[in-house]
Amino acid sequence: MPSMIDIQLLHTPLSEQACLDFVKTDDTGGIVVFVGTVRNQTKGKAVVRLDFEAYEPMAISEMRKIAVQAVEQFSLKKISVHHRVGTLAIGEVPVVIAVSSAHRKAAFDACELVIDTLKETVPIWKKEIFEDGEVWVSATP
Amino acid sequence: MPSMIDIQLLHTPLSEQACLDFVKTDDTGGIVVFVGTVRNQTKGKAVVRLDFEAYEPMAISEMRKIAVQAVEQFSLKKISVHHRVGTLAIGEVPVVIAVSSAHRKAAFDACELVIDTLKETVPIWKKEIFEDGEVWVSATP
Amino acid sequence: MNLKVLCFGITRDIIGQFEYRLSLPTEATVADLKNQLSMQFPKFATLKSLRIALNEEYAEDTMTLKENDEIVLIPPVSGG
Amino acid sequence: MNLKVLCFGITRDIIGQFEYRLSLPTEATVADLKNQLSMQFPKFATLKSLRIALNEEYAEDTMTLKENDEIVLIPPVSGG
Numbered sequence: 001m002p003s004m005i006d007i008q009l010l011h012t013p014l015s016e017q018a019c020l021d022f023v024k025t026d027d028t029g030g031i032v033v034f035v036g037t038v039r040n041q042t043k044g045k046a047v048v049r050l051d052f053e054a055y056e057p058m059a060i061s062e063m064r065k066i067a068v069q070a071v072e073q074f075s076l077k078k079i080s081v082h083h084r085v086g087t088l089a090i091g092e093v094p095v096v097i098a099v100s101s102a103h104r105k106a107a108f109d110a111c112e113l114v115i116d117t118l119k120e121t122v123p124i125w126k127k128e129i130f131e132d133g134e135v136w137v138s139a140t141p
Numbered sequence: 142m143p144s145m146i147d148i149q150l151l152h153t154p155l156s157e158q159a160c161l162d163f164v165k166t167d168d169t170g171g172i173v174v175f176v177g178t179v180r181n182q183t184k185g186k187a188v189v190r191l192d193f194e195a196y197e198p199m200a201i202s203e204m205r206k207i208a209v210q211a212v213e214q215f216s217l218k219k220i221s222v223h224h225r226v227g228t229l230a231i232g233e234v235p236v237v238i239a240v241s242s243a244h245r246k247a248a249f250d251a252c253e254l255v256i257d258t259l260k261e262t263v264p265i266w267k268k269e270i271f272e273d274g275e276v277w278v279s280a281t282p
Numbered sequence: 283m284n285l286k287v288l289c290f291g292i293t294r295d296i297i298g299q300f301e302y303r304l305s306l307p308t309e310a311t312v313a314d315l316k317n318q319l320s321m322q323f324p325k326f327a328t329l330k331s332l333r334i335a336l337n338e339e340y341a342e343d344t345m346t347l348k349e350n351d352e353i354v355l356i357p358p359v360s361g362g
Numbered sequence: 363m364n365l366k367v368l369c370f371g372i373t374r375d376i377i378g379q380f381e382y383r384l385s386l387p388t389e390a391t392v393a394d395l396k397n398q399l400s401m402q403f404p405k406f407a408t409l410k411s412l413r414i415a416l417n418e419e420y421a422e423d424t425m426t427l428k429e430n431d432e433i434v435l436i437p438p439v440s441g442g
Contacts, residue, residue: 016157016158016161016174017157017158020157020176024178024232025232026180026181026231026232027180027181027182028178028180029177029178029180030175030176030177030178030256031174031175031176031177031178032173032174032175032176032252033157033172033173033174033175033176034171034172034173034174034245034248034249035161035171035172035173035174036170036171036172036245036442037165037169037170037171037172037241039167039168039169039170040167040168041168052441053370053371054441055368055370055415055434055436057418058415058418058419058434059441061418083441083442090167091165091167094441094442095441095442100178104175104177104253104256105253107175108175108249108252108253111173111249112245112246112249115171115245115442118441118442119439119440119441119442120439121420121439122439122441122442123370123415123434123436123439123441124439124440124441124442125370125371125372125437125439125440125441126440126441127371136371136372136375136437136440137440138410138438138439138440139371139372139409139410139437139438139440140372140408140409140410141408141410177362193361194290194291195361196288196290196335196354196356198338199335199338199339199354200361202338224361224362235361235362236361236362256362259361259362260359260360260361260362261359262340262359263359263361263362264290264335264354264356264359264361265359265360265361265362266290266291266292266357266359266360266361267360267361268291277291277292277295277357277360278360279330279358279359279360280291280292280329280330280357280358280360281292281328281329281330282328282330
């Protein structure tokens with residue numbers, strides 16, 4: 001199912017429109033898109049920027065596994081998952097997930113499962129940079 | 142809450158990016174977008190085009206009611222609902238709904254409730270045009 | 283009293299015009315209007331539902347109509 | 363046998379380098395590697411979790427390591 005699935009790990013700004021354009025088909029009933037953004041604070045502490053790094057070949061293969069599973073489980077028409085690495089400023093977009101489906105309920109459920117699973121299994125890490133220090137997100141309790 | 146809510150009923154093509162740009166804020170954790178598209182068939186019968194019409198002032202006020210309710214129920218940061226009227230070709234976009242929230246679960250739930258409710262209460266009608274006839278969608282059992 | 287009713291979607295096809303004028307007794311309700319339309323246009327019975335909007339709000343069957351109300355027929359909606 | 367381990371995220375900060383070389387007995391398992399690292403770097407105990415990837419796949423603790431495996435330390439991920 002390669003032509004139904006578009007996985008990209010990019011060092012440049014993501015395009016939501018590129019993901020949307022990939023998943024649009026003439027027999028699609030609904031498209032759902034999740035867009036992550038870099039927040040300006042964590043637990044009230046101001047964030048200056050985020051640094052993302054990935055174990056790139058495995059990040060791509062794990063994203064692909066999630067996409068294949070979602071296509072099968074929800075009978076998706078198409079899916080596009082783009083993740084960015086490198087330094088991101090507040091408001092920039094680390095991840096875009098777009099799915100298309102004949103039925104919108106399946107599209108919502110699939111998109112939510114993909115982002116939930118991505119955050120659990122894909123080897124990508126982010127470090128929050130504050131004015132007075134930095135921390136690897138979720139690394140320690 | 143006017144500046145948090147963007148409701149538009151348009152006679153021109155919709156821009157998903159415009160909806161996304163409206164809902165992005167520096168304190169957003171996640172954005173969810175629903176994009177409706179015109180399907181090429183209904184129950185196996187080829188669709189040539191769709192004609193949408195609206196009772197415009199009430200369509201806008203009903204969309205606004207849904208948006209206000211969603212912002213309150215899900216503590217959304219922002220919401221953008223754009224609906225198109227007129228003649229749409231296969232693949233064109235009749236509706237875009239974008240919501241932003243501190244937590245992505247709320248964004249998914251809100252976006253799904255907004256499109257579900259829009260399809261029940263907003264006075265907009267679509268007529269499917271086939272090669273050999275036309276039918277008002279959902280009008281009769 | 284004389285009323286003007288705006289007809290959208292399939293109701294315009296059934297009635298054959300967008301602005302439909304009819305007379306009802308003073309104090310007539312939304313239910314009375316629906317009954318009158320059903321008698322004059324039997325095809326209304328084929329609709330899944332018919333709601334009436336009064337002045338841009340959905341109206342209950344018990345609400346009373348007034349001559350200057352903006353009255354709109356709302357057949358099953360299908361936006362999105 | 364001589365192994366090379368790649369360290370991402372906080373594991374690179376703890377170990378102080380991206381490529382870390384160590385020796386383990388032949389037939390050593392993923393669990394043995396984790397134990398060795400925990401002894402040498404007590405800070406590993408502060409991590410929420412530590413997974414090992416072998417050749418771009420998550421590895422079970424019981425799997426046996428080989429000299430040419432691509433071995434990668436996967437601290438708690440935080441993409442998205």
